[in-house]
Amino acid sequence: APVKTSESSTTGVFSRGRAAISARTLRTDRWWVPPATTVLGLAAFVIYATVRSFVRSAYWVPDFHYLTPFYSPCLSASCVTGSSHFGTPIGHLPMWIPLGFLVLPFLLLFRLTCYYYRKAYYRSVWMAPPACAVAEPHAKYTGETRLPLIIQNAHRYFFYVAVIISVINTYDAVISFHAADGFGIGLGTLIITGNALLLWAYTLSCHSCRHIAGGRLKHFSQHPVRYRFWTVVSKLNTRHMQLAWTTLGTLVLTDFYVMLVASGTISDPRLIG
Numbered sequence: 235a236p237v238k239t240s241e242s243s244t245t246g247v248f249s250r251g252r253a254a255i256s257a258r259t260l261r262t263d264r265w266w267v268p269p270a271t272t273v274l275g276l277a278a279f280v281i282y283a284t285v286r287s288f289v290r291s292a293y294w295v296p297d298f299h300y301l302t303p304f305y306s307p308c309l310s311a312s313c314v315t316g317s318s319h320f321g322t323p324i325g326h327l328p329m330w331i332p333l334g335f336l337v338l339p340f341l342l343l344f345r346l347t348c349y350y351y352r353k354a355y356y357r358s359v360w361m362a363p364p365a366c367a368v369a370e371p372h373a374k375y376t377g378e379t380r381l382p383l384i385i386q387n388a389h390r391y392f393f394y395v396a397v398i399i400s401v402i403n404t405y406d407a408v409i410s411f412h413a414a415d416g417f418g419i420g421l422g423t424l425i426i427t428g429n430a431l432l433l434w435a436y437t438l439s440c441h442s443c444r445h446i447a448g449g450r451l452k453h454f455s456q457h458p459v460r461y462r463f464w465t466v467v468s469k470l471n472t473r474h475m476q477l478a479w480t481t482l483g484t485l486v487l488t489d490f491y492v493m494l495v496a497s498g499t500i501s502d503p504r505l506i507g
C-alpha cells in the first residue's frame with residue numbers, strides 16, 4: 235500500500251500504484267536550479283516589460299526613426315508625433331492603458347501558449363512537476379482539457395497574429411535605416427533589425443508553424459514548396475527554446491537602447507548618415 239503522509243495520498247509520488255517511498259524526492263542533486271532560474275528569468279522580463287509598457291516615455295527617436303517594439307504599432311492620438319506609422323485610429327488613451335495595448339495581449343498569449351514556455355512555466359511556476367522524479371504539490375491533474383488551460387489549444391491562432399506583428403516589426407526595422415537627410419545606419423538600426431530577424435526566427439520556429447507547413451500531408455513529393463518550408467522550419471524548430479530566450483533578451487535590449495537614445499542619455503553611434 236502507498237505510504238500515508240501529511241501529503242494528499244492522491245498526489246504525485248504518493249498516489250496509488252507508485253513505489254512506497256515517503257520522501258518527496260530521492261534526488262540529491264540541485265534539481266531546483268533550472269526551475270528557479272526559469273522563474274527569475276521570466277519574472278525579470280515580465281516586470282521590465284510591464285513597467286516600460288506603462289511609462290510612456292523615451293520610446294521614439296525622431297531623428298533616426300527608432301521605435302521600441304513595446305509601443306509598436308502606436309495607433310493612439312496619445313503617441314508622440316511621428317511614432318504613429320499607421321495613423322491614430324484609436325484616439326487618446328488614459329495613462330493606465332499602455333499605448334501598445336492592442337498588440338501586447340496577443341504577444342503575451344502567443345508566448346504563454348507556446349509549447350516551450352508551457353514546459354518552462356508548468357515546471358517552474360506551477361511545479362507540475364518541478365523536475366523528473368520530484369512530486370508535484372497538486373492534488374489532481376486535468377491536463378489541458380478544461381478552462382483555463384484548454385485555451386492552450388488556440389496557440390495556432392495566436393501564431394497567426396504573431397506573424398502580422400512580425401511584419402510590423404519588420405516595417406519598424408526598415409524605417410530605422412534613417413538619418414536627417416534620408417538613408418542612414420546607426421547602432422540602433424542594427425539592434426532593431428537584429429531583433430526583428432530573431433523575432434522572425436522565433437515565430438517561424440513555432441511548433442504550430444511547423445505543423446501548418448508540413449502537417450497532414452500524405453506525400454511530401456507532391457508538395458515540394460511546403461516540404462521545403464517544413465524542412466527549414468524543422469531545423470529552426472530544434473532551436474525553439476534558445477530562440478524563445480534570446481528574443482526575450484533582444485526585446486529588452488532593443489527597448490532599453492531606444493530608451494537610452496530617446497532620453498538623450500547616450501547618442502547613437504552612426505555608421506552612415
Ligand code: FES
Pocket residue numbers: 344345347348349350351389393436437439440441442443474
Ligand atoms: Fe513556441 Fe509556437 S510553439 S511559439
